Amino acid sequence: ATDEPITDELWDDLEALLIQADVGVETTMYLVNRTKDRCNRYGVKRAREARDMLKAEMVRVLQEQERRQPVNANPSIVLVVGVNGAGKTTLIAKLAYRLKNQFGKRVLLAAGDTFRAAATEQLETWAERVGVPVISRGQGADPGAVVYDAIEAVSGGDFDVLIIDTAGRLHAKTNLMLELQKLRNIIRRKFPDAPHEVLLVIDATTGQNGVLQAKSFLKAVDVTDVAVTKLDGTAKGGIAFAIAQDIERPIRYVGTGEKMTDLALFDAETFVESLFAQD
Amino acid sequence: MFESLSDRLQAVFQKLGGKGKLTEEDVREAMKQVRIALLEADVNLKVVREFVARVTEKAVGEEVTKSLTPAQQVIKIVHQELIDLLGQANVPLAEARPGPTIIMLIGLQGSGKTTTAAKLALWLRKKGKRPLLVAADIYRPAAITQLESLGRQLGIPVHSEGAQSRPPDIARNAVRRARDESITHVIIDTAGRLQIDEPLMVELEQINAAVEPVERLLVVDAMIGQEAVRVAEEFNRRVGLTGIIFTKIDGDARGGAALSVRAVTGVPIKFLGSGEKVEASTIEPFHPDRLASRILGM
Ligand SMILES: Nc1nc2c(ncn2[C@@H]2O[C@H](COP(=O)(O)OP(=O)(O)OP(=O)(O)O)[C@@H](O)[C@H]2O)c(=O)[nH]1
Ligand SMILES: Nc1nc2c(ncn2[C@@H]2O[C@H](COP(=O)(O)OP(=O)(O)OP(=O)(O)O)[C@@H](O)[C@H]2O)c(=O)[nH]1
Ligand SMILES: [K+]
Ligand SMILES: [Mg+2]
Ligand SMILES: [Mg+2]
Numbered sequence: 001a002t003d004e005p006i007t008d009e010l011w012d013d014l015e016a017l018l019i020q021a022d023v024g025v026e027t028t029m030y031l032v033n034r035t036k037d038r039c040n041r042y043g044v045k046r047a048r049e050a051r052d053m054l055k056a057e058m059v060r061v062l063q064e065q066e067r068r069q070p071v072n073a074n075p076s077i078v079l080v081v082g083v084n085g086a087g088k089t090t091l092i093a094k095l096a097y098r099l100k101n102q103f104g105k106r107v108l109l110a111a112g113d114t115f116r117a118a119a120t121e122q123l124e125t126w127a128e129r130v131g132v133p134v135i136s137r138g139q140g141a142d143p144g145a146v147v148y149d150a151i152e153a154v155s156g157g158d159f160d161v162l163i164i165d166t167a168g169r170l171h172a173k174t175n176l177m178l179e180l181q182k183l184r185n186i187i188r189r190k191f192p193d194a195p196h197e198v199l200l201v202i203d204a205t206t207g208q209n210g211v212l213q214a215k216s217f218l219k220a221v222d223v224t225d226v227a228v229t230k231l232d233g234t235a236k237g238g239i240a241f242a243i244a245q246d247i248e249r250p251i252r253y254v255g256t257g258e259k260m261t262d263l264a265l266f267d268a269e270t271f272v273e274s275l276f277a278q279d
Numbered sequence: 280m281f282e283s284l285s286d287r288l289q290a291v292f293q294k295l296g297g298k299g300k301l302t303e304e305d306v307r308e309a310m311k312q313v314r315i316a317l318l319e320a321d322v323n324l325k326v327v328r329e330f331v332a333r334v335t336e337k338a339v340g341e342e343v344t345k346s347l348t349p350a351q352q353v354i355k356i357v358h359q360e361l362i363d364l365l366g367q368a369n370v371p372l373a374e375a376r377p378g379p380t381i382i383m384l385i386g387l388q389g390s391g392k393t394t395t396a397a398k399l400a401l402w403l404r405k406k407g408k409r410p411l412l413v414a415a416d417i418y419r420p421a422a423i424t425q426l427e428s429l430g431r432q433l434g435i436p437v438h439s440e441g442a443q444s445r446p447p448d449i450a451r452n453a454v455r456r457a458r459d460e461s462i463t464h465v466i467i468d469t470a471g472r473l474q475i476d477e478p479l480m481v482e483l484e485q486i487n488a489a490v491e492p493v494e495r496l497l498v499v500d501a502m503i504g505q506e507a508v509r510v511a512e513e514f515n516r517r518v519g520l521t522g523i524i525f526t527k528i529d530g531d532a533r534g535g536a537a538l539s540v541r542a543v544t545g546v547p548i549k550f551l552g553s554g555e556k557v558e559a560s561t562i563e564p565f566h567p568d569r570l571a572s573r574i575l576g577m
Contacts, residue, residue, distance in 0.1 A: 016324060022504035025318045084527060084555060085389025085500065116555065117432070118425035125420035139428070168555070170530035205387065207321035207504025209532040230388060233473045235506040258388070258418070 004047045011036060014054060021238030021275045024208050027245065031057060055272050058241060062268035065250040070197060070225070075154040077162045077187055077194040081180060081217055082201035084168030087229030087255055089119065091201055092163050093126035094255065094263035100132060105160040110150035111136035112143045112183065113167040123165050130260060143167070143179070147186045155190060164195075171216030180221050198223045199252070204230045204237035214243040223247065229255030232262070236275050281534045285574045287316035292354050292575075301349035306338045309353065320533035323508045326364070326542045334360055358575055364538050365567035370547035373493045373521065379411075379457040381465045381492040383450075385483060385518070387510060388471030390500045391526030393422065395552050396468040397429035398562040404435065405559050408463040413453040414439035415446040415486065416470035426468050429557055436460075446470075446482055447489040454490050467492065474513035487518045494521050496549065499536065501525045507536035508543045515544045522549035525565075529553035541567075 004010075011032055018028040035054040044050055078095070080088045092109060099105040109127050111134055113119035120136045127134035135150040147164060154162045166183065169176035187194045200223040202210055217223050226247075228240045231254050244251050251266040291312040295305060310331050317327045337356045347355065374380050382399070384392045393416070400410040412430050414437060416422035423439050430437035438453040450467055457465045469486065472479035487495065495518050497511060514520055525537050528551050541548055547567075554561040 019318060019324050020505050022321075022506070025315055083502065083530070085391065087389060116425075117428040118421040121421035121424045122419075129420075170527065172531045173529075203389065203500075203502075205500070205503050205506045205510075207502060207532070207536065208319055209321075209502045209530065210504075212531060213502075230473075233387070233506070234475060234509055235504070239504060 005045055006039060006047050006050050010047045010050060014051065017276065018238060021236035022207055022210075023238035023275070024211065024242045027242045051276070055276060058272045058275075059268045061245050062241065062251065062271065065244050065248060066266075066268065068224075068250055070252075071193070073193065073196045075157075075159050075162055076196045077151075077154070077164070077191060078197040078199060079164050079166065079184065079187070079195040079221065080199045080201060081166050081221060081223070082168060083170055083203075083213055086168065086201040086203045088168065088201045089113070089122055089126065089165055090258065091199075091227055091229060091253065091255055091263075092123070092165050093130055093260045095163060095253070096127070096130045096132050097260040098263055099161055100130060106158065107132045107161045107163065108150065108154055108159040109134040110146055110162060110164040112146050112164045114139055114141040114143050114146060115167040119165075119167065126260065144182055144186050147183050151187055151190045171213045171220075177216060177220040180217075184221055197225060199225050199227055200249075201227050201229060202237075202240055202243065204228050204233060204240070205235040206239050208239070210239035211242050211246050214247045214249075218247045218249070223249055225250055225252040227251070227253040227255065228266070232256045237271075238275055240271075241275070281320075281570065281574055283531065284316060284320040284533045284535065285576060287319070288313065288357070288574060289576045291316065292350060292357075295350035295353060296348070299348075301338075301353070303339050306335060306353065310335050310338075313357070317535060317538075320535035321504045321507075321539075322535035323505055323539035323543065326508070326539045330360060330364065354575060354577075358571055358577065361538075361571040361574060362568055364542045365571055366541055366547050367568055369564050369566045370522065370549055371564065372549060375493045379454065379462050379465050380494070381454060381467070381490050382494040382496060383467045383469060383486065383490075383492040383518075384496050384498050384524075385469050385514060386471065386498040387473065387500070390471065390498045391552060392471065392498045393425050393429070393468050394555065394557060395498050395524055395526055395550075395562065396426065396466045397433060397435070397557045398552055398559075399550070400430075400435045400464070400466055401433050401557065401559050402562050403464050404433075409461065410435055410464040410466055411453060411457050411460070411462040412437045413450060413465060413467040415449050415467050417442040417444070417446060417449075418470045422468075422470065433557065436462075447485040450486045450490045465490075474510050474517075480517050483518055495519060496522045496524050497546070498524045498526060499540065501528045501534050501536070502530060502532040503536045507540050511540040511544050511546065515546060520544065520546045522547055524548070524550045524552060524562075526552040
């Protein structure tokens with residue numbers, strides 16, 4: 001079946017495949033039409049070759065973003081943002097675990113979600129499991145005060161990395177987005193070039209709303225990287241492709257489960273391959 | 280939720296409205312736009328295809344009635360089909376007789392189950408009921424503390440046994456306690472799980488068998504994409520869903536998953552949840568007929 005000639009049905013199938021993976025209609029049409037044109041131009045006749053061209057195009061788009069290098073700083077300050085329930089707090093546990101155990105980094109966490117019930121306890125539980133300290137003030141406290149405390153704590157040179165958890169917020173809520181900017185300003189008072197990484201966490205099951213999420217967070221706090229969580233499910237996370245293309249930021253991390261070891265570095269080829277995998 | 284789908288569809292029909300007589304060509308062009316609008320709103324691809332095919336067939340074959348312009352007639356057909364997708368009237372929460380009414384909230388990780396459990400409890404108490412919240416998520420760090428904290432905040436009792444007991448036992452003990460304390464509604468908060476996680480799906484079946492909840496409600500994040508149908512179908516197959524709750528509708532998600540999930544499983548959407556604050560106003564019964572009209576700006 002892989003050596004079949006190109007038919008209209010192939011384009012319909014590819015279109016359906018990408019739409020069902022949440023890549024989005026507009027992005028899908030763009031990709032499929034572009035591949036169609038190139039097949040015509042280069043006289044490509046086989047379905048498999050067309051499919052490979054489409055995949056290669058998607059990999060290229062993703063890899064182009066990956067060329068942006070992360071900033072090297074010490075201490076390095078990471079701000080983690082995203083909508084409610086995306087997987088921010090769990091991802092922070094995974095990152096802390098990786099930095100500590102693979103790279104021997106001295107990591108500090110900050111419980112900047114002072115809003116949600118037991119958000120602080122959740123991060124504290126993770127910190128204990130990973131074996132890293134956490135700065136917190138508990139529910140109802142001013143998140144700015146937590147961030148301030150954390151910034152003070154890393155000023156003495158005792159830590160290499162500070163990762164700040166924030167409350168989940170829907171990107172359409174202006175006041176909550178302004179609050180994020182406030183947190184960033186508090187960081188900058190002491191470290192003008194920080195945060196060095198602003199990590200946007202996207203749930204792999206997210207539909208077309210994901211692009212709006214990314215645009216808003218980019219605008220508010222200049223997202224530097226994207227993490228896609230919950231890729232261990234059946235969702236393919238195609239929205240992450242649309243996001244990377246739209247906001248021109250690399251996807252860096254992939255969450256593959258609920259344990260602190262369930263983290264992978266993003267790999268464009270693996271990701272695109274799995275988008276096309278039929279199951 | 281739904282505003283942007285509504286705007287898109289109304290724009291399509293506005294264009295049609297200008298025409299005196301509709302040709303088959305007009306209908307097909309309009310349906311092409313409807314298809315894109317639905318897909319951009321995250322309606323499932325298969326559902327979109329069937330929807331568009333049905334509307335096209337009816338609209339093209341339709342006798343023109345005197346009282347309606349052709350465009351109005353197409354809108355009428357779309358309206359009817361939307362109602363068919365969404366269901367007619369609100370389906371209220373079931374009541375078990377004799378009580379207590381047992382409600383189990385289930386769904387993917389982070390969809391909003393714990394928050395919704397608290398909102399639902401508050402909603403019931405406002406109706407003069409006596410709810411009990413049950414902490415049956417023994418896995419997520421601080422999940423029990425989260426529910427206990429919400430219960431404390433609202434003054435609603437929480438049954439929890441820590442993370443050492445098994446969830447089916449926790450549920451069973453909670454129901455026993457409910458009988459002793461003349462509780463009217465038992466709301467079980469379960470751990471988030473993937474529908475392909477076999478051990479956790481078996482656990483869900485065990486809780487289900489242990490206490491036989493009359494309501495098995497799937498809690499779905501309104502921002503979900505094409506995945507919604509697959510998730511709903513599988514949870515439905517395992518425990519027989521009685522209703523769906525869509526959460527986080529306070530965002531700008533287009534909510535198309537709501538249309539798909541009901542269409543594919545036939546399970547009614549019972550509530551919509553909005554806001555991360557746990558207040559009574561943040562959960563409301565869902566009225567499909569009103570929504571269909573609102574989407575079309577009628
Ligand atoms: N299957 C799976 N579940 C995940 C993954 N990452 C996080 N989760 C689960 O998703 C749920 C939400 O995760 P959190 O880390 O609390 O998400 P959050 O973004 O911090 O949520 P809020 O702070 O409430 O906005 C939890 O049940 C996690 O265990 C993942 O990669 N795979
Ligand atoms: N904006 C908004 N946020 C909500 C809504 N419902 C829940 N949330 C938030 O979504 C996040 C996840 O909610 P939870 O209730 O913890 O979700 P869950 O399904 O219990 O998560 P797990 O137990 O980890 O599977 C939290 O940040 C909640 O505050 C809602 O209707 N609107
Ligand atoms: K997957
Ligand atoms: Mg969190
Ligand atoms: Mg929960």
